[in-house]
Amino acid sequence: ETLLDVYQSISALREPAAYRAWLGLVVRKHAERHRRRLRPTMLLDRVLETEVDDNADPAVAAERDERIEHIRRALLLSRDADRTLLGLRYYAEWTDAELASLLDITPGAVRKRLYDAR
Numbered sequence: 001e002t003l004l005d006v007y008q009s010i011s012a013l014r015e016p017a018a019y020r021a022w023l024g025l026v027v028r029k030h031a032e033r034h035r036r037r038l039r040p041t042m043l044l045d046r047v048l049e050t051e052v053d054d055n056a057d058p059a060v061a062a063e064r065d066e067r068i069e070h071i072r073r074a075l076l077l078s079r080d081a082d083r084t085l086l087g088l089r090y091y092a093e094w095t096d097a098e099l100a101s102l103l104d105i106t107p108g109a110v111r112k113r114l115y116d117a118r
Contacts, residue, residue, distance in 0.1 A: 082113075
């Protein structure tokens with residue numbers, strides 16, 4: 001994919017002396033895309049769907065607590081815009097339509113942003 005991208009976009013390179021730096025950017029872009037595809041993710045929807053049962057097995061409770069802590073750490077590392085969007089959707093229980101109105105985008109775009117943020 002990287003070589004194909006280089007071949008198809010080489011005509012956009014204005015300064016031949018910058019080839020090495022430009023090639024590095026193209027390679028990094030593709031490497032980052034590949035890394036994101038391989039990154040294991042836990043969808044926030046699934047974790048938040050888990051019901052809390054006070055009489056649950058201690059091992060189940062420990063696993064739940066671990067998942068909650070994992071989510072907290074992930075939210076701390078996320079961008080402010082993503083954290084706000086996730087908070088409004090899952091904690092304040094805003095609908096896609098309400099978020100779309102707030103952000104002046106379509107509900108489909110809201111779902112895409114939520115997917116990316118998760």
